[in-house]
Amino acid sequence: MFAVPYSTATKLNRYLLSSSSSCCRTAAIAFFSSTEIPPEPTIDVSAFQTTLTNLAPSISKSLTTNGYYATPEPYSILPEHSIQTMREQSIHLRNIGRFEQSWSEKIDASGKVSRFDKEGVFACEPDGQDYHDAPDLILYLSVMLQTLPDLLNSQQEGAEFGLSASSFNAKLAVTSPGGSVYPLHIDNPQGLSAGDTRRLTCILYMNPDYQDGVDGGELRIFCGSGGSSSTTTSNSDNGNSDDEAKKKKDDVVDITPDGGRMVLFWSDEIPHEVLPTAPTADKLDEMRDRYALTVWIPTDYYHTIHNPDSKFANLGDEAFTK
Numbered sequence: 001m002f003a004v005p006y007s008t009a010t011k012l013n014r015y016l017l018s019s020s021s022s023c024c025r026t027a028a029i030a031f032f033s034s035t036e037i038p039p040e041p042t043i044d045v046s047a048f049q050t051t052l053t054n055l056a057p058s059i060s061k062s063l064t065t066n067g068y069y070a071t072p073e074p075y076s077i078l079p080e081h082s083i084q085t086m087r088e089q090s091i092h093l094r095n096i097g098r099f100e101q102s103w104s105e106k107i108d109a110s111g112k113v114s115r116f117d118k119e120g121v122f123a124c125e126p127d128g129q130d131y132h133d134a135p136d137l138i139l140y141l142s143v144m145l146q147t148l149p150d151l152l153n154s155q156q157e158g159a160e161f162g163l164s165a166s167s168f169n170a171k172l173a174v175t176s177p178g179g180s181v182y183p184l185h186i187d188n189p190q191g192l193s194a195g196d197t198r199r200l201t202c203i204l205y206m207n208p209d210y211q212d213g214v215d216g217g218e219l220r221i222f223c224g225s226g227g228s229s230s231t232t233t234s235n236s237d238n239g240n241s242d243d244e245a246k247k248k249k250d251d252v253v254d255i256t257p258d259g260g261r262m263v264l265f266w267s268d269e270i271p272h273e274v275l276p277t278a279p280t281a282d283k284l285d286e287m288r289d290r291y292a293l294t295v296w297i298p299t300d301y302y303h304t305i306h307n308p309d310s311k312f313a314n315l316g317d318e319a320f321t322k
């Protein structure tokens with residue numbers, strides 16, 4: 001069903017580099033010399049694509065109904081050994097100095113944008129040049145970008161998504177234990193006025209040793225008093241609820257960043273925050289570090305970005321004035 005241009009790792013690297021060149025990733029122009037033997041990724045691409053294909057109807061339905069989707073089980077997307085490998089590759093990128101202090105921007109009432117550091121959060125933007133050090137991370141990003149937009153667009157509910165692989169934005173972030181947070185925000189608050197066409201946020205957590213009720217760092221999604229998220233089971237594939245992973249309160253849902261859980265939501269509409277990581281934990285306890293790999297998928301249907309007629313259009317106002 002999908003072209004799988006991955007017969008060799010070198011080919012994959014070329015493919016990702018060229019597919020990302022339409023955006024701002026021009027720095028990612030690095031090919032292996034013919035004498036180098038690139039490392040082989042461990043992800044089974046065709047199994048991964050089959051999984052995404054099987055999940056696509058549930059993802060599409062849940063995005064349409066709730067504005068977000070979370071995998072019902074921690075290893076629904078990729079097996080535990082792949083997630084463990086991806087975590088190790090993330091740690092490697094950190095050890096070789098790829099990460100930097102993470103910052104964010106806030107907009108005040110007058111529209112003034114200011115930058116602030118996120119305490120205890122470090123991040124990098126992985127791209128094709130990282131293939132040697134983190135082949136599974138790059139392969140994962142490549143498959144997501146090349147597979148998910150078409151898959152979701154082809155669902156009945158997805159007829160209006162217009163998701164595309166025309167640009168590539170990714171972030172690998174680590175959040176330390178000891179009370180680190182991400183404040184409430186919307187990923188793409190300015191939309192077209194800032195040339196930002198990101199529409200779908202896809203986060204993969206890589207925390208196989210996550211301890212529920214101890215480690216904190218849950219992703220809190222604001223769903224609003226209108227009840228856009230009506231149940232905790234609606235996006236479950238098999239009908240089994242996963243109440244441990246998704247704890248619904250009045251107008252928010254908390255999702256644990258455990259195992260290899262994946263969460264998707266509308267980048268321009270859904271307010272969210274990361275709750276404090278284990279407040280009393282040692283900041284240097286690397287076992288408790290929270291790793292997350294995000295890829296943002298843009299839309300070619302610009303009218304869907306900050307669409308005032310969307311059922312999620314008022315969530316931002318509601319969340320920020322609470």
Ligand SMILES: O=C(O)CCC(=O)C(=O)O
Pocket residue numbers: 171173182187203218219257272273274292294
């Ligand atoms: O890591 C998470 O759960 C969310 C991260 C986030 O909100 C962001 O990077 O914009």
Ligand SMILES: [Fe+2]
Pocket residue numbers: 185186187272
């Ligand atoms: Fe975010």
